[in-house]
Amino acid sequence: MGSERTSRRELLKSGAALAGGLTLGDIASLQAQAHDHPPTPSSKNDSPMILGSKELTEYGQRSRYVTSVRIQHPPGGRPSPDAFGKQFHIATPLQDSVGVITPSSLHYVATTRGSYMPDIDPKLHTLTVHGLVDRPLTLTMDDLKRFPSVTRLHFIECAGNRHTPRQQTVQETHGMTSCAEWTGVLLSTLLKECGLKGSAKWFVAEGAEEIKGASSMPITKAMDDCLIAYGMNGEPLRPQQGFPVRLIPPGFEGIFHTKYLRRIKIVDEYYMNYNDFGHLRPDPKELALSEQIGPKSVITYPSGGQQLPGRGFYEISGLAWSGGGAIKTVEVSTDGGKKWNLAELKTTPQRMAHVRFGYQWTWDGNATEILSRATDEIGQVQALREQIAQWWNVPVERNYRVPGLDNSIMPWKIAKDGSVTNGLA
């Protein structure tokens, strides 16, 4: 405090020098002194300056020192883009994430069979609601924005977001989930406007891309919380996220979040669209586990491929989410699952949204394993792979595949040298 005050006083005194012709560099150096960060001897500035440009004025850019990027998923799988310019699966760099909002540029992307991104003119795009309604309705994007809006935080997760022993980083194990702030109109608002007939049981949502991807969903879901979203993180949706409008059925598997939404058809039975065929299962228990996403969490720091510089204090950080509601608690174990400790929730848990958790930990320098476990507001608890296999009465093999979306607990191994690796390996 004392030295800071002195610095300020000196700066104020030197204010007189301004009139005497100080350069910008001198002022910067004085400001640096004022904050007790002396400039390097070789340069009058702490760092070079970023020149302003028309582009930076109009649409900002991150620092060139921030290099976190998305990668194709899985790493050895189908490239995105492929040779034809179609995009397939792209995973979010969760290892670099802070907070709960995934920047739109880093949000994960999935397409049902590899798809070109339609370049839709929003002035020409319409959304039609028809089928078992009293009044079918066609809306332009301007029409849609006239309805009362809601803004909600929701995660989306791809059913292919599975952690296997071969993966190395959290981007590879869990990068097919992201969380954004979505703005739009509740589907229930539109369905009330159309007047649902009593026989309405399911709805089919269909996109405008070349494959016209379509899925069947329960009408109860439509009336509960489905969002017809045109906004994402404060601006229009990106083309990779379904510009100009997509469906958000919160907590359902990613494929249901129909992009480039052009049509909603209200029907009386499950329509068994091609996307629905992908969910075809012999066992109703397994089928139930591939619609609504279970409680899930993962530690993003320290995680696979990262390196702890040495023993001492760390804040373990991670994300938790559930398709069943808001996250209630997250527990962290730093001893391979023997003792579980309550983690601190860093953000207010919201329904079907990522929540950031933290756990303060002093590493003693010994090899160990760290894990996290989420519990949601309706009491569902994230399980170990061993527990899930036991419930299904099957052996836990190295490549055991959890039925439905894989929401099992993810272990990270920390070696004596501070290196972090996949605990399943």
Add this chain to the structure above:
Amino acid sequence: MGSLRLVTILLLTTMVLVGSPAFAQSPTYGVGRTPTAEEIRRMDISIGPTGEELPPGRGTAKEGALVFEQKACIACHGAAGTGGLAPALQSKKGQDVPIWQRERILPLRAPFATTVWDYINRGMPLGNEGTLTADEVYALTAYLLFVNKVIPEDQVLDKQSLPKVKMPIGDDYAKLHEWKPNTPRLEGYPY
């Protein structure tokens, strides 16, 4: 004054009684327009299990084999639907093998032939989606059901016969339970 108030109350009561059902039926915001029946028909490519949305047209496996060649389906799926880079369309396993132990092939495992028709119509051929005629889609569906031994070679598929095709899976697949908000995804599942 007293009688005026009574009249007002009666009037209001009448308005509420007569007006409320009508109010519940009418749109709240009045935004957007009503699409014409023709617009909906053109846009509605969702073919449900009953096939009610199917357009007129017809096709057989023999015709479908020709379309499969002409439309270059072979280039991606291979001759007769095997050996290409795109998903296989012909089963290599015998009919005696239980359906869930056979390959995951749409024209074999789908519970309804309408799903096969719907997918070819909306999603094929790659890069030229939506260009097939209804007859071509009926013919391709017939061809792919025939090579998987689901229907005989001479069966004509049309709006009437297609939804009646008995798929090998029969009823041997799981149905979704009724989804409810704030409810665990699977009752009794501890996780």
